[in-house]
Amino acid sequence: MTTDRLTRLIALMNAASLDAVALNPSPSLVYLTGLHFHLSERPTTLIIAPPHPPLLILPELEAEKARQSKIPLTLIPFGDNPADWEKSFQEAAQICRLQGKVIGVEPTRFRFLEWQFINSSARDVRLVSAEPALSVLRLRKDEQELAAMRRAVLIAEQAFEQTLPLIKAGITERELAAELTVALLRCGSAPELPFSPIVAFAANSANPHAVPGDTPLKPGELVLFDWGAAYEDYFSDITRTLALGEPDEELRQIYKVVLQANQQGRLAGKPGLPAGAIDRAARQVIEQAGYGTYFIHRTGHGLGMESHEPPYLYAENPLSLENGMVYTVEPGIYLPGKGGVRIEDDMVVTPDGCESLTTLPRELLIL
Template sequence: MREPLRFTFYALRFIFPITTKNMAISLENKIVLVTGASSGFGADAARLFAREGCIVVLAARRMDRLTALAEEIRAAGGEALPLPLDVAEQSQIEDLVQTVLDAYGRIDILFNNAGFGRLDWLERLDPERDINAQLDVNLRGLIQVTRAVLPHMLARRAGHIINVSSVAGMIAAPLYSIYAATKYGVRAFTDALRREVAPFGVQVSGIYPGPAFTEFGKHSGDNAVKSDLKLPNWISMSSEYVARRAVSLAKRPRRTLVIPWWFRPLVSFDYHFPSLVDWLLKVAFVRRFHKVETAPREAPCGHAVGQAPFRGCFARSPTKRRNMRISRLTKLSESLRASNLDALALNPSPSLTYLTSLHFHISERPVVVIFTADHAPVIILPELEMLKVTGLPYEIKAFPYPENPAEWEGVFRRAVQSLGLDGRRIGVEPRAMRLLEFRHIQAGAPEADFPDASDAVSRLRVRKDPDEIAAMRKAVKAAQSALEATIPFIKIGMTEKEIAGELVVQLLRHGSQSEMPFAPIVSG
C-alpha cells in the first residue's frame, strides 16, 4: 500500500515542483516602469506597486496628471519619478529608458499598460486617427518600449515584463476590429517573447482584463455606438481590482492572467464552439447596433448595407423578415382599424414602405399622406410608386416646411383644414411631434437650447455629464407636461420598438371651438 502512495507523491512533486519560483517574491526596492500611468490600470497599479515598497517610474503623455500622482505617492511614503512619454515616438522611448538607467541603474519590472481603443464599424474608422493611431500606441509602442528595456534585463539575467492586453485579444467582437487586432498582436508578441527570453532569466507575462471602469470609453469616438456600448455595472470591474491582480502577478509570475475568472471558460468556449460564439456575438452586437447608418453599398452577400433592417451579411433570411413584417403589420393594422383613423401624417421615410402593405388589413377608406417639402422629390417618388402598385386608395398633399419650428403647428392646422379633416382622427408620426415639443421646451425651459428633446438627451448620454442630464430630464418633463396640457395625445396598441419601421402612431382630434384645437381621445 505504501509503494503506490509514495509513487503518487513523487509523481505529483515532479509535475508540481515546490520551489521558490512558486512562492511570493518581495517587491521591496524594485524599480518599476509603468507606461500609461496617468489613469486607469496604470495609475492604480503605480499606487499599489509603491505601497509594496517599489520605486515607481510614471510614464505617460499627460504630465500634469503624472505630477499629481507622484505627489500622492510621495505623500504616502513612497518614491515616484514622473517622466513624459508618447510610446508612438521612438526617440522619447530611448530618452526615457536612459534617464531611468542613469537615475537607478536598472529596471526590474516593465508594466506595459499604455493603450486606447476606438470602436465602430470598420468602414467608419478614420485611417489615421483611428486605425494607425491604435496600431502605433497599442502594438508598435508596446513592442518598442519592450525592445528598449530588454537588453538591460538580459544583461542582468533578471527582470519581469508584464504586458496588458485585453479579453478582446482572445475573443474578438464586432466593433472591436482594430482594437482586437492590436490586442491579439500583444498576445502573440507576449507568448513569443516569453519563449525567446525564458532561458536568460527574464520572465514575460500577459494580463487579459475584461470590461472595467476606466477612461477607455472616452477615447472610443463620438458616435451613436459609443453610448450604447455601456455594459451593466455587474459585468465591469474596478480598475483597482485589475491593478491588485497585476501586482499579485508581479509577486508570483506566471504566463497568463485572465480577469475576471469567468472569462477563461468563455475563451475555451470560443475555441471549441466558434460557430455558436459567432451567432451570440451577432445577436449581441450586429443586430443591437444595426441602427447605425453607413454609406449604402453592396455587401458580398448581396444585401444593401445601411438600408436593410439588419446590417450586411448578418441580415435575417428573407422568409424570416417577411414573416416578422407581416406579424408587425397585422398588429399595427388592428390598432389602426380599432382607432378609426381618417389620415396619416408622415415624413417620407423607409417606414412608408412598410405601411404600403397595410392594404390587406385596413378598411378601404381613403388614406391621406402628408409630406413635408424639405425632402427632395427623388426620395418621395419611389415610395409613391409602391403606393400605386399596392392599389391602396390615397391622396398626396405637400406642404411647406418652415425653418422656424414654432410655425410647424400653423402648417399642420392649415393642412388639416385644406384636406377637410376638421374633427376627424389623424395619426401623426413622432418626428413631426418633436417640432411641437421643441416649441414648448423653449417656452418652459429656455436654458435647454436643443433642436429637440430626443437628440439632446442622446448627446448628453454620450457626454455622461450627470448635472446636464438631470437638467435636461427636468426640462423635458416640463415640456411634456406643457405639451399634454395643450395638445394631448396617446399612443395606440404597441410600443415604439414593436411597430414596423419604428413608427409610433399618435392620435389627435381637432376641436374647432377650442383655442388650441386638439383634444385627447380614448383608443378602443
C-alpha cells in the first residue's frame, strides 16, 4: 500500500512540475514510509527525486528505525558533530542530482535549517511549495484509514462519557481538561493527542481556542469541550457544549441555532459538491437567526493524520468533495463576555452522500 502511495506522489509531482520533494518529519513522511521521527536540532530529511530511489538523511542513532521503512530507502546517516551534517546533504544532492532542480517542500513544515543545507549542497536549486502535490495525496481516505479514524472517534467518545460524572460546581477548567486527557489515554488513545483538550466555562467559552485555566465552574454556566483522540496515526476532533444547571434564555437560544446549523452542515455533504457549500449551508442558519457576526470562523476543516488539513470548509472554496474525504462540521456562536456554543462532528463523504463518524448526542445536556 505504501509503495502505491509513493507511485501516486510521483505522478502528482510530475503534474506539478516538481523534480523532487524534500520532507521533514511530518504526517506526509509517516504516510509514505510508516516512520516516526521527532523534529529536532538534528536534521532528518526524506528526498524523493525520481528516478533515484527515495533517500533519507538522518542521525545515525535513528538508522535502525529507518530500516523498518515500508518503502525502500537509501540511508545517509550522520554523527553528532554538526560540522559533518552538511556533508550528508552534499552526498544526497550528488546522488539525486539536485543541481538546478525544482524541489517541493511543505511550507508549514520545512525549516531554514534544512533549506540552508540543501541550498549550499546543490547550485541553482529552487525551493517551491509542494502543496499542489501533497495536499491531494492524503485527501481521500481508504478503508484502513477510515477504520483508524472510527476507532479514534470511539476512544474520544468513551473518554468524554467517563469525564461527564466529574463535572460539578467548583471544578476548574484545568482540572477537567486533565481528567479528560487521562481518560483519553486510558481508553486507548496514543500519547500524542491531536491537540490539548479545550475546556472552557461561561464567558471563556466565547473564545474558540480558549486555554483551560483556573476558572471554577458555577451553576447556570456553559461548559464547552473540544477534544480528540489519536489511533494508528489518525485523529478525531469533537466539540460538545453543555450546561451545569439551567442556562439563561439567550444561551438556550444560541444553542438551538447552532444545533440547527450543525444539522444543516452535516446533511449538506455529498460527492461533487463544492466544499464551500457546506459552510454556506451552516452559516445561513446562523445569519438568518441574527447571529451572523458572532460566527467568527469557517464551518470546518479536513481531518486525518493532522487535526487540520484539506479540505477546508470556507464559503469560497470551490474544491469538489469526493468519496473518502473526511472533514469536521463545527458551527458556533460566540457572545463576548457571556458565552459560546459550538457543536462539532466528524464527517466522511460516501458514494451517495455523507456519514457522521461521531455518535454522541447533540441536544443540550443540562447536568
